[in-house]
Amino acid sequence: MSGEGATRPLAIICGGGAFPLEVARAAAATGASPFLVGLVGASDPGVEAFPHVWLHLGQVGKLFAELAARGIAEVALVGALTRPEFADLRFDWGALKRAPELAKAFRGGDNRLLSGIAAVFEGEGFKVVGAHEIAPQLVASLGALGARVAPASAEMDIQTGAATIAALSPFDAGQGVVVAEGRILAIEAAEGTDAMLARVAEMRASRRLKMTGPAGVFVKAPKRGQDLRLDMPAIGPRTIAAAIEAQLLGIAVVAGSVLIAERESTLRAADAAGLFITGFVP
Structure with a gap:
């Protein structure tokens, strides 16, 4: 986001965690005026440090009214959010008027859902922007990102992981895979990254994976054709x-296509643990 866009008000729809707040601070540093939309039960209470409103999922009409009242033309969707069931949403009248579009978006994987939601915003005249456009300094660069350098022996696992994610892209599966010595140990699906890595930890603890010492690489990459504005x-x-x-x-991430939240603390923790973090090109 630059030029004229940097001076206009910007709405950030906040998922969970501190990352939406980090993006909001980056936006403010460029001269933008971030307005945060907190989602009840999901967003960090820190949204209240900014101009904000709290909404329940499904209050689409109220959301658009709040944005219109502030002259907001750009919207970003930032942060993790557990996918709700369509039937569990608390629709207001504005959502009910758009129910056919929303229902269609829910028929498929996360990429289809997010693309459908973006289409609803764009249909109302909003421009949807990505976190990487607001805070490009959070995007992973090429090569070693921390103090540790990936060993040459990890290259095959990194490329195997990237190829796996690319091959699964038509099925709108996850964005992560763990590979060790050419063997795929886990693939991220609806459970998300943390739960997938917890499965690997459990398999190692129970000796279902009989490996000695540190082994394996977590590869994080976007799905082929993924709209990075919506789910980088x-x-x-x-x-x-x-x-x-x-x-x-x-950990290996695609350079230019993966964000590093809380970069300083993330890299410091990896360095302390002896983990490498590297940016690569598939």
């Missing part, structure tokens, strides 16, 4: 903690 892959301190529990060698 990200890692953060929780990812590092989960990778440590899973006794991995390191």
Whole structure:
């Protein structure tokens, strides 16, 4: 976001965690005026440090009214959010008027859902922007990101992981995979990154995976054709903690296509644990 866009008000629809707040601070530093939309039961209470409103999922009409009242033209969807069931949403009248569009978006994987939600915003005249456009300094660069360098022996696992995510892209599956010595140990699906890495940790603890010492690489990459404005892959301190529990060698992310939340603390934790974090090109 630059030029004229940097001076206009910006709405950030906040998922869970501290990452939406980090993006909001980055937006403010560029001269933008972030307005945060907190989702009840999901967003961090820190949204209240900014101009904000709290909404329940399904209050679409109230959301658009709040944005219109503030002259907001740009919207970003930032942070993790547990996918709700369509029947559980608390629709207001504005949502009911758009129910056919919303129901269609829910028929499929997360990418289809997010694309459908973006289409609803765009249909109302909003421009949807990505976290990487607001805070490009959070995007992973090429090569070693921390103090540890990925060993040459990890290259095959990194490329195997990237190829696996690309091959699964038509099925709108997850954005992560764990590979050790060419063997796929886990693939991220609806459970998300943390739960997938916890499965690896449990398999190692129970000796279902009989490996000695640190082994394996967690590869994080966008799905082929994924709209990075809506769901750019990200890692953060929780990812590092989960990778440590899973006794991995390191983490590989696609340079230019993965965000690093809380970058300083993330890299510091990885360095302390002896984990490498590297940006690569598939």
